[in-house]
Amino acid sequence: MGRRLQWSFVLSLGALCLGACSEPVDQAAKARIFSPEDPPKVVASAKESLSARGLADSPEAARRVLRMGAAEITERVGPHRYQATLAYEWAAPGGAVKLSETRTVLAGPGGVSGDFHGTLENSRDQGLEVMRVKGQVFARNRYGTFRQRLRDRGMAERTRTELTGALRDVDALFQGRLQLAAAGSGSHEGRPVQRYTVSLGERSEDAAASSVRLPPMAQPRNGRDTTTQRRAAFFEKREPRALTGEVWVDDATAVVVKAQLRGKLHVPGSEKTAGAADLQLTLDSALGAMGKNPGLAPPAEFLPDVDKPQGIADALDRFGIPRAGVREADGGTPPPEPEDEGG
Numbered sequence: 001m002g003r004r005l006q007w008s009f010v011l012s013l014g015a016l017c018l019g020a021c022s023e024p025v026d027q028a029a030k031a032r033i034f035s036p037e038d039p040p041k042v043v044a045s046a047k048e049s050l051s052a053r054g055l056a057d058s059p060e061a062a063r064r065v066l067r068m069g070a071a072e073i074t075e076r077v078g079p080h081r082y083q084a085t086l087a088y089e090w091a092a093p094g095g096a097v098k099l100s101e102t103r104t105v106l107a108g109p110g111g112v113s114g115d116f117h118g119t120l121e122n123s124r125d126q127g128l129e130v131m132r133v134k135g136q137v138f139a140r141n142r143y144g145t146f147r148q149r150l151r152d153r154g155m156a157e158r159t160r161t162e163l164t165g166a167l168r169d170v171d172a173l174f175q176g177r178l179q180l181a182a183a184g185s186g187s188h189e190g191r192p193v194q195r196y197t198v199s200l201g202e203r204s205e206d207a208a209a210s211s212v213r214l215p216p217m218a219q220p221r222n223g224r225d226t227t228t229q230r231r232a233a234f235f236e237k238r239e240p241r242a243l244t245g246e247v248w249v250d251d252a253t254a255v256v257v258k259a260q261l262r263g264k265l266h267v268p269g270s271e272k273t274a275g276a277a278d279l280q281l282t283l284d285s286a287l288g289a290m291g292k293n294p295g296l297a298p299p300a301e302f303l304p305d306v307d308k309p310q311g312i313a314d315a316l317d318r319f320g321i322p323r324a325g326v327r328e329a330d331g332g333t334p335p336p337e338p339e340d341e342g343g
Contacts, residue, residue: 042112046075050254052194056180065254066171070164075111076253079293084166084285092277103163106294115296118163130159133298146302166285167259174240177201192251200243239266257287
């Protein structure tokens with residue numbers, strides 16, 4: 001009996017010790033569970049203090065500023081207007097090819113999920129528009145009608161990032177070799193800025209690591225077509241030859257507010273490229289109307305979202321070509337059976 005009481009006392013004492021020991025752990029767990037949710041990564045990045053000075057001496061800081069995304073830029077400067085013009089000119093034995101494109105983004109308040117209206121137009125009369133207003137997304141090609149996109153799946157944010165990424169694209173195209181040199185201070189729309197001249201830097205391991213890394217290209221069973229071979233050869237064999245221009249960085253936010261670049265790339269001749277080629281590229285971009293709300297609103301007219309656009313089926317109907325299982329091309333509805341008049 002005495003031994004049983006001893007064991008009961010020991011077990012009780014152990015339970016009390018465990019309870020006392022586990023109480024701080026429980027409190028820490030409760031604190032984690034009921035703590036405020038961490039802010040999105042973009043918001044946290046936007047709160048990071050960045051200096052517009054000294055970018056010429058720190059390639060890491062320069063890459064951080066040059067490749068800043070659209071959401072973070074909006075978090076830092078607020079509503080604004082972004083416009084960039086890119087011009088390309090290919091010179092090859094077969095002749096010259098020119099193409100220019102204009103990217104425009106009107107950014108409303110908010111960064112990660114803020115309103116914006118993005119437009120892309122090029123010299124071949126092609127383009128697209130994407131809008132996000134109060135969480136609603138609308139998209140169209142250049143001359144089409146807006147269609148609501150209820151299942152956005154990140155399309156709007158990707159488009160905004162691509163439209164505002166002209167400077168980032170040029171830096172990646174030139175293998176991360178965009179090098180800055182301090183050129184004094186200046187002013188852009190009344191805001192103090194730091195000015196930097198641009199030149200083509202030496203290729204280094206750090207620059208190579210900072211360039212965009214694409215996943216391996218899928219290989220078709222019958223091999224690549226000629227066009228794909230030429231594109232792949234360009235990215236694999238391209239040789240930056242020259243890069244000049246200026247970049248202006250806002251003092252208060254470390255956001256690039258103006259960039260003017262001119263560069264040249266060379267691709268040596270091979271069986272895939274059928275002769276050497278040179279690419280001349282120019283970029284002119286700027287941020288304006290910073291802090292001014294553009295007052296974006298949904299389009300006055302737009303088509304509703306659809307589960308599965310008819311596409312080819314609609315084209316067949318339009319030209320009177322019956323579909324399988326449909327007697328007449330009338331939008332997919334079979335004609336009614338004629339009444340029996342001989343009854």
